[in-house]
Amino acid sequence: MALMATSALQAQHMNIGVKGGFNFYNVVNENNSDSESLPGFNVGLIGHFHLSDQFALQPELVFSTQGSKLSNNGDESHLNLNYLNIPILIQYMFDNGFRIFAGPQAGILLNAKSYTNNTEIDRTNDFNNMEIGASLGMSYINPNSNFGIDARYNVGLSDIYENDAQVAYNRGIQIGLFYLFKHK
Template sequence: MYSMQGNKNTSLNYINIPLIFQYMYDNGFRLQAGPQLGFLVKAESEIANNQVDVKDQFESIDLALGVGMSYVNPATNFGMDLRYNHGLSNISKIDGTSVYNRGFQVGVFYLFNHN
């Protein structure tokens, strides 16, 4: 029998700086890849309906690798991004615990000087 005796939700807020390289195809599609550096701004856990600051339990810098694709409509210069970020560094400061950030990003953009 499996019984879960409690749970905890943790919210981590970062300022991320990506360095993304793109390969552009003639049909509007682009492949993307590159590193991303994240700076931890806020870390809170919800425990028994209370928000608790847990920033001291996490590393202040996170290194990740992003891969993705985008499409630009040549007629309108509007485009969409889809990117997956895979954390490379263990962000937990607790001994014996490994925590890695993983996540998807979706974006919409407009190119001003598209040739």
């Protein structure tokens, strides 16, 4: 089956690209604590495989800064989470350059740090190494320039904490630019 899938993908049109942009992520707890979105960035690689004239498969490999900030009695703390996200998106491509997409996303935690009153604490061991989520969004590519813009909502479906005492999920919006080499 792997050989058949590889042959089918090789027979279709394939593009490689780069992407980068801004994140607005939050960690949503089950106890409904009042945390705020933390601005960040993402940068990565895109594979874009045309399955037909209107459908494409787009796997990505993206470094993403995520987390949240929380104010408590005048003290502001930040939770910074760095992930290597791997979304696999199915796209529907309209004839005018617009696209809509959805798909699963796996996130590999690279590190986790919290900052309160200029004190940094490594919290990587407090979090699961892997996160499962989903992505939903839309994009537009200008066929003449091969540049595009992308907007998506990422929702974590698995608990990010290692222990059972806390349950929380990543939620975030990403807005960015991408470039596909030799786009057709």
